[in-house]
Amino acid sequence: MQLPSRLFLSTLLAGGVLLTSCQPSKPSVKIGINAELTGEMPAVGASCKQAAELFVEQVNAKGGVPVGGTTIPLKLVIVDNSAKADQSAAAAQRLVSQEQALVLVGPNASSCAIPAAEIAESLGVLMISPWSTNPKTTVSSATGKPKQNIFRSCFTDLFEAPILARFAAKNLHAKTAAVLYDMSSEAPSSQAKLFQEAFEKEGGKVVAMETYSTGDRDFSAQLTKLSGSAPDIIFLPAYYNDAPLIAEQARRLGIKAPFLGSDAWSSPDIIKLDAGKNLEGSYFCNHYSPEGANLKAKQFIADYKARYGSDPDDVAALTYDAMGEAVGAVTAAGKLDRTAVRDAMSGTRTFDGVTGHARFDVGSRDPAKSAVIMQIKDGGFHWVATVEP
């Protein structure tokens, strides 16, 4: 009687466990976060994750997201994309198919956002990238028209590059510029090319366009070549982990020209990694400045600091806004349906968040927003100017 009864009992137990785990799950508004938690730029992923988690805590403290008469709790599913294009696409796929996310927020780096956007678009899921500035993220590569499901909470390089070019020509009085950029990365490449166009429109001359690949550490050959053309400034649209290295090697080679950066510099880690203070005094473009913060932003900065002990950077602020936009679309849709949420987002004309006022023109996936020029000085970022769209 032993073997059959043991088998019988264990089957009963297994069946019981299976049944109890098959509870109908409570409805929740699931937002999938596709972030760069490891790899080249973990500081970006960390800011994104922290801001998203803060947002969720605050919303759930009020009961949840108001959807069609009831409030539904907000839930996050976070997947790491290691700052790699292939993993970003896989992460997006997983978030949509396996984790049943309603909306996707992230990735941040354009190299990751572009492939993830392809996946989200083909699966018909709303995706909002907080920080990707390469125009290609929201544009279909096949038709050249804007994608249906992809939005962003920040401005694009089409807005940023001319601002930097004008700043270089008018404020820094530069007549010649050299550019050094990562050709295997989407945002730096688009920023470099658009800057070249814009700077030449301003009457300047780009005397050198040098490139490197993601992961390179030795830039001496490119810098030596670049210094031969004696540029007035060096435009360096590099991420926060590369820029300090490049600046250091440039100074060691005796290059004295000032550096100009893009929003890719914006992580405060750039100052930590710049031990030699080679970027001191350099200007760059950013999405928001804590110094120019409006009331909402001040509250956000205080909450973030209380929760995490450090000031939020632009990735954190933009993620917070992306979450706000996503949740706003869910509320406007009135139901947990991906197409309805996407349509509600398309219908959104303005959004006021911690990064300021965003205006989505009809048919546009990219908001018109103001940019700020900042300077790295005395171990911190300082606001210099705001440029309206």
Added chain:
Amino acid sequence: MGSLNYFCQQAINALQLGSIYALIALGYSMVYGVLSMINFAHGDVFMLGAFFCLLLVALVPVPFWLALIIVMGSTALLGTLIERFAYRPLRKAPRVSAIITALGCGLVIQNVTLGFSPYARRMPSLLDITTYQFGGLSISTLQILIIGISLSLMVLLDYLIRRTPFGMAMRAISFDRATVPLLGVPANTVITITFAVGAALGGAAGLLYGLAYPVISPTMGIAVGWKAFVAAVIGGIGNMRGAVLGAFLLGGVEVITVTLLPSTYRDLVVYSLLLVILVFKPYGLLGKPPLQKV
């Protein structure tokens, strides 16, 4: 762009790059020589050289020379541990198993380090670096140090291999591993010490690389280790002088390519060079085909 100054500046850049590649490439060649296997974990040992230095200086501020010796000792120890516990049990296994183990070892090292430090770290500067400028040429004391230390280590290694009994034992093992123990040479000991020396050089390279390019991350061993491996193969895998030749050649080609062509072509040219050299000299520039005994 044709001035002598420019050429000299790029030559110095090439020498610095080549020196670091050489130190790593030697490790690959040494291990291949005695075991006929590629130690794919070597690039990650190089990476650990930089991280050990970071850890050491965070705990006890030591001067540069002491840090170099301690780091070299630590990576040497690591090398012997890897050999003893990961490779020795697979001495008689099929070649594929040994390769997979090596790759696995490398991945384990990388991911353990990632677990401790997912972020890129700033390498502490152990020296005051002054840059000398004369006649438009910039040389920093760091560059001189890197080139100097690398060349000294290479000369020491060459002496070790050519003038000492241990070196002779190493060369004997790479010639015919089966017969050597019959002549009373403790093969295992020689192999272990070979690993230790190779790893020590890799660790030194890691420290010097960390000083030259002070933002270090756990994945930095892949790209650099791969290039150094290519250098070792170009020079003739298993051949010490070949490894050095291949490394400086690689460094030189990288720098020349960036000088003459848009820097986007750099890796294309380097790897094409590898293919071309191997087509004409399948055993590398200084490698010799194994003798066929009749």
